[in-house]
Amino acid sequence: MTNSAFWFRRDLRIFGNEALIEAVNNGARDALFFYCDKQWQQHGSASIQIDLLERRLIELGNMLAEYGVCLHIIDAGDFAAIPELLKQFCTTHQISALYANKEYEVNEVARDKACENIVNLKLYDGDLIAKPGTVVTASGDMFRVFTPFKKAWLKHFVGQSFTVANWPLNQEQPTTWAAPTWFKYTGESEKWPVEDPHIVDIVSKFINNKLCDYQQYRDFPAIKGTSGLSPYLALGIVSPKQLLAEIQLHYPEVLEQPSKPEFCWVNEIIWREFYRHLIVAYPKLCKGFNFNQKYDFVAWRDDQQQFQAWCDGQTGYPIVDAAMRQLNKTGWMHNRLRMIVASFLTKHLLIDWRQGEAYFMSKLLDGDLASNNGGWQWAASxxxxxxxxxxxxNPITQSEKFDPDGSFIRIYVPELKDVPAKYIHFPHDYLAVYGKGQYAGPLVDHKLARARALDAFKA
Structure with a gap:
């Protein structure tokens, strides 16, 4: 039998990790992870996400050790160093077959290409339900619009019951393992548990208590109506296939009934698949290019003072400011708010979406290139x-609709806590009369900014 090992990337799970299970079934008792802090800095990854990753790696190493599998965490710095380090690892441990899950971004694909001649690299699509290239138009092209993609995606899987592969090892031959002493752990991500029992509990509570109401409450940031699973999906601590299998246990016909409320969250999983398929079909999306080339000549404004005000939550539009302060304070932002602040930056301030995309990545606990890029380009048109x-x-009407009494705004913009709900969505006239609190004036007038954006895009 050839000696096998498993290479962890953003798939930091034991259970439901089919590539890992296949490796273990082929004798793998070694696993490795390349720690690439320089590469992550180049990619602009948030420190809070790296913190979560480190904590999960420690948990993963301990779990694997219970089953006699040793996790080797190798300090590589960047992707360029990996081929030589991998060669050394395979030579030392006499590894001839290496199992891993694919990553689809340009740099990651190039990294894997550079490693193909070192070892028999067996790659799986563990981050997706549908493999890239399998959900295409009649002519074999990638869909350019989501709704036809979703319909084609559903045709592939309607009637299919998803299951999670069983873990093949027991705990009869544990090994010892110690976490690296050089981890930069700061505790930023401590509010997010990394232990499997806690994550199973989060999944269970969402499906049992929130899934049916997700469609009704998901757009209201003052309500905890979302799943809270995006950080775990971003690092592969859970997989979309695992989650869909769990949903089907409760709602076996969820894929056959897209009009039902419980399908609404599954639709978000399909959006995630869509954006990943896009970066495979159009690698330029990983390189900062517009998907729609006709907008290459939009005259974006270079106003760093206004951009910084947006970053800091000092735009004078309360829902925008509350959202940005939530991001800065917690590393997370509600999805409806992501759309609002992205539209504000790209349309009201007419600042290049790439600046917003990079800022999000530098702060987000659930930072993910494909979804982040897709969302920003959607907002920027x-x-x-x-x-x-x-x-x-319109940030004012969005605020009135989705935070009607200002509950969310008051949490993150405390200088407005005493402003009546009637005025809180754009409080400047009220503050001018009553002089309560110190709150930033509006950076732009909505009507004038809207007209400016229309002119810029029309040109």
Whole structure:
């Protein structure tokens, strides 16, 4: 039998990790993870996400040791160093077959290409339900619009019951393992548990208590109506297939009934698949290019003072400011708010979406290139399936609709805590009369900014 090992990437789970299970079934008792802090800095990854990753790696190493599998965490620095370090590892441990899950970004694909001649690299699509290239148009092309993609995706899986592969090892031959002493752990991510029992509990409570109401409450940031699973999906601590299998235990016909409320969250999983398939079909999306080339000549404004005000939550639009302060304080932002603040930056301030995309990645606990890029280009109207450029979110009406009494705003913009709900969505006239609190004036006038954006995009 050849000596096998498993290479962890952003798939930091034991259970439901089919590539890992296949490796173990082929004799693998060694696993490795390349710690690439320089590469993550180049990619602009948030420190809070690296903190969560480190904590999960420690948990993963301890879990694997209970089953006699040793996790080797190798300090590589960047991807360029990996081929030589991998060669040394395979030579030392006499590894001839290495199992791993694919990563689809350009740099990651190039990394794997550089390692193909070192070892028999067996790659799986463990981050997706549908493999890239399998959900395509009749002519074999990638869909450019989400809804036809979703319909084709569903045709592939309607009637299919998803299951999670069983873990093949017992705990009869544990090994010893110690976490690296050089980890930079700071505790930023401590509010997010990394132990499997806690994560199973989060999944269970969402499906049992929130899934049916997700469609009704998901857009209201003051309500905890979302799943809270995005950080775990981003690091592969859970997989979309695992989650869909769990949902089907409760709602076996969820894929056959897309009009039912419980399908609404599954639709978000399909969006995630869509954006991943896109970066495979169009690698330029990993390199900062507009998907829609006709918008390459939009005259974006270079106003770093206004950009910084947006970053700091000092725009004078309470829902925008509350959202940005939530991001800065917690490393997370509610999805409806991501759309609002992205529209504000790209349309009201007419600042290049790439600046917003990079800032999000530098702060997000659930930072993910494909989804982040897809969301930003959607908001900026430069992307695949983007909303038309002439549709611009009004931050005041969005605030009135989704935070009607200002409950969310008051949490993160405490200087407005005493402003009556009637005025809190744009409080400047009220503050001018009553002089309560110190709150930033509006950076731009909504009507004038909207007209400016329309002119820029039309040109």
């Amino acid at each position: 430069t992307g695949c399936d983007a909303q038309p450029y002439f549709r611009i979110f």
